[in-house]
Each structure stands twice: as structure tokens, then as C-alpha cells.
Amino acid sequence: MNNLAIRDFTDALAPAFRAINSEWIEAMFTLEDNDRAILDHPREAILGRGGIIRFVSAGDLGVVGTCALLRIADGVFELTKMGVLAAARGSGAGAFLLAHIVAEARAMNLDRVYLLTNAKCAAAIHLYEKAGFVHDAGVMADFGARYARCDVAMSLPLGGPTSLPLDGLMSLPLGQAGAEQANAA
Numbered sequence: 001m002n003n004l005a006i007r008d009f010t011d012a013l014a015p016a017f018r019a020i021n022s023e024w025i026e027a028m029f030t031l032e033d034n035d036r037a038i039l040d041h042p043r044e045a046i047l048g049r050g051g052i053i054r055f056v057s058a059g060d061l062g063v064v065g066t067c068a069l070l071r072i073a074d075g076v077f078e079l080t081k082m083g084v085l086a087a088a089r090g091s092g093a094g095a096f097l098l099a100h101i102v103a104e105a106r107a108m109n110l111d112r113v114y115l116l117t118n119a120k121c122a123a124a125i126h127l128y129e130k131a132g133f134v135h136d137a138g139v140m141a142d143f144g145a146r147y148a149r150c151d152v153a154m155s156l157p158l159g160g161p162t163s164l165p166l167d168g169l170m171s172l173p174l175g176q177a178g179a180e181q182a183n184a185a
Contacts, residue, residue: 112158
């Protein structure tokens with residue numbers, strides 16, 4: 001697919017953020033409370049906490065994918081709500097978007113970026129591995145319970161500290177805390 005471009009979040013794109021993510025989640029799983037809290041209020045849930053939301057557009061097709069970095073704590077972000085519309089899968093849009101998000105994470109000098117997903121999302125897991133993410137049992141222990149569907153956790157080695165004191169962060173509700181087909185929970 002040619003003419004791929006990255007777009008920043010605007011309120012006008014909030015419905016696309018919800019639709020893209022709802023499409024893949026509902027095709028494979030069910031929307032959970034945590035999904036609804038983020039998808040219904042992306043500005044507050046992600047941007048208001050210091051995170052970012054990006055989209056990939058593809059020429060005449062318009063916006064075909066999205067991804068977010070959700071701030072969990074200082075220097076710790078979850079790559080989340082990554083999805084590409086079914087009609088655009090296999091086009092390279094997901095890889096293009098993920099490469100951009102990884103570059104942004106590195107430019108932000110973050111200590112830790114992780115994602116939560118499910119083994120059913122094998123194509124996405126392969127994409128994450130190609131981008132440098134590694135399977136991480138510590139992330140699963142710390143954060144895996146945020147989604148009932150989560151059975152795979154991965155982190156992106158960024159060259160910073162290998163371990164941060166994160167005890168207790170996972171148990172905080174989304175509004176109180178400081179991935180999957182190219183999809184992260």
C-alpha cells in the first residue's frame with residue numbers, strides 16, 4: 001500500500017480510534033471495561049495522562065490503523081490499542097505505524113515500553129518481535145491482569161534500566177494509575 005502517512009490524534013479522529021479497535025477486539029474477543037474506558041474517552045484516558053495516539057492513513061482509504069502509548073508511570077508506557085482495519089491488513093500499514101511508535105518511544109527516552117496481547121494474535125506477535133519486542137514474564141506478572149484476554153506480555157528493550165519498581169501499579173484503576181492483530185490490548 002502506497003502513500004502511508006502518520007497522523008496525530010484529533011477529536012475528529014476519536015470515532016476512528018474506537019471503530020478500528022472495536023473491529024479487531026470484537027472479532028476475536030469481547031470488549032472489556034478497560035477497553036471501553038480507553039475507547040470512549042481517549043483524550044482523557046491517554047492524552048490527558050501524558051500519552052500519545054497516532055494513526056496511519058493510506059491514500060484514498062483514509063485512516064486505516066491506530067496505536068497509542070499510554071503513560072503508566074514516569075518513563076513507563078504501555079503500547080496499547082494498536083489495530084489495523086481488516087481491509088488494510090497485509091498492506092504494511094501496521095508495520096509502518098509500529099516503526100513510527102517505536103521511534104517515538106526511543107526519542108522520548110522512556111525507561112520501559114510494554115504491551116499486552118493474546119497468543120491468538122500470532123501475526124501481531126510476529127510483528128512485535130520483528131520490531132524488537134521480547135516476551136517478558138515480569139510484565140505479565142505486573143500488568144497481565146488488566147485484561148482477561150491477556151496471555152502474552154512483551155517489552156521493548158530501550159537501553160535504560162532493566163527493571164523498575166512497579167509494584168502496585170497494575171492494581172490501580174485506569175483513572176488512578178500515573179496490547180493485538182497488529183493488535184495490542
